[in-house]
Amino acid sequence: xxxxxxxxxxxxxxxxxxxxxxxxxxxxxxxxxxxxxxxxxxxxxxxxxxxxxxxxxxxxxxxxxxxxxxxxxxxxxxxxxxxxxxxxxxxxxxxxxxxxxxxxxxxxxxxxxxxxxxxxxxxxxxxxxxxxxxxxxxxxxxxxxxxxxxxxxxxxxxxxxxxxxxxxxxx
Amino acid sequence: xxxxxxxxxxxxxxxxxxxxxxxxxxxxxxxxxxxxxxxxxxxxxxxxxxxxxxxxxxxxxxxxxxxxxxxxxxxxxxxxxxxxx
Numbered sequence: 001x002x003x004x005x006x007x008x009x010x011x012x013x014x015x016x017x018x019x020x021x022x023x024x025x026x027x028x029x030x031x032x033x034x035x036x037x038x039x040x041x042x043x044x045x046x047x048x049x050x051x052x053x054x055x056x057x058x059x060x061x062x063x064x065x066x067x068x069x070x071x072x073x074x075x076x077x078x079x080x081x082x083x084x085x086x087x088x089x090x091x092x093x094x095x096x097x098x099x100x101x102x103x104x105x106x107x108x109x110x111x112x113x114x115x116x117x118x119x120x121x122x123x124x125x126x127x128x129x130x131x132x133x134x135x136x137x138x139x140x141x142x143x144x145x146x147x148x149x150x151x152x153x154x155x156x157x158x159x160x161x162x163x164x165x166x167x168x169x170x171x
Numbered sequence: 172x173x174x175x176x177x178x179x180x181x182x183x184x185x186x187x188x189x190x191x192x193x194x195x196x197x198x199x200x201x202x203x204x205x206x207x208x209x210x211x212x213x214x215x216x217x218x219x220x221x222x223x224x225x226x227x228x229x230x231x232x233x234x235x236x237x238x239x240x241x242x243x244x245x246x247x248x249x250x251x252x253x254x255x256x
Contacts, residue, residue, distance in 0.1 A: 014185055021181050025174035052176050059179035060239070067186060078215010083225070087232025095237045111238035134239070 007153040061088045064145030065138075 066084065073082040108114055112131060116124030147163030154162065197203060206213075217225050 010189075017181055017185075018178050021177050022174040025177040028173060052180060055183050056176040056179040059183050061236075062183065062186065067190070074213055074215075078213055080215040080217055081225075082215070083228045083232055087229050088236050090229070091233045091236030094233055099237060131238070 002155045004153045004155060007149075011149070011153065057092065061092075063142065064149065065141035068145045068148055069141070 070082060070085060073084070103114075106114065110131075112124055112127050115127055143163050147159055147165075150162035150165055151157065151159055154165075157165075
């Protein structure tokens with residue numbers, strides 16, 4: 001098996017850094033709140049700093065799938081046909097201007113909450129399905145990007161194999 | 172969520188640094204030409220008949236993206252500052 005040593009070292013360093021920061025942040029949370037409720041866990045008590053807020057919002061969109069996909073799209077169809085960066089950027093602005101304040105004031109956690117409150121639990125359950133599908137297919141994009149990374153390091157395995165390997169490591 | 176937020180910071184840092192490290196290697200590759208002279212190729216184009224579909228795609232990303240990130244919008248207390256201007 002042909003292994004790209006530099007790439008392997010880079011990935012190992014990356015995962016160790018993520019693990020350490022994750023443990024550190026988890027300890028920080030425990031010391032600040034003794035028994036965190038769901039909202040505390042999902043939204044960090046609606047109280048993270050401006051800088052971390054900017055980074056985590058950017059990272060919602062900008063991940064492996066976004067970077068690889070943008071490069072691929074610009075190469076294969078050109079800059080004008082590459083819509084994701086422009087569309088997601090406008091989406092952030094529109095969401096910030098129209099949705100952030102009312103959602104926050106009403107204490108909503110996700111976009112399903114206002115619909116569930118107005119139309120009942122059945123509607124909330126129904127709307128959960130497209131949200132779930134969105135997350136599942138998003139995961140597929142992330143796995144594809146991870147597979148692309150793995151296939152650079154183990155140069156002689158197929159894309160399918162590398163996607164499966166990265167999927168196993170992720171879960 | 173704290174751990175997600177802080178690992179996001181690390182992840183973006185890696186992306187930023189990693190991509191800039193890759194730039195000089197990418198430029199030196201023999202398959203890479205001048206960014207100026209190849210502009211017509213990487214610019215791409217949208218046919219007249221494709222304009223409506225292009226607009227549809229942008230609207231999908233803009234308004235489909237909102238439910239995705241709206242939970243994050245309500246996280247940061249300081250984000251409210253943005254909304255005031």
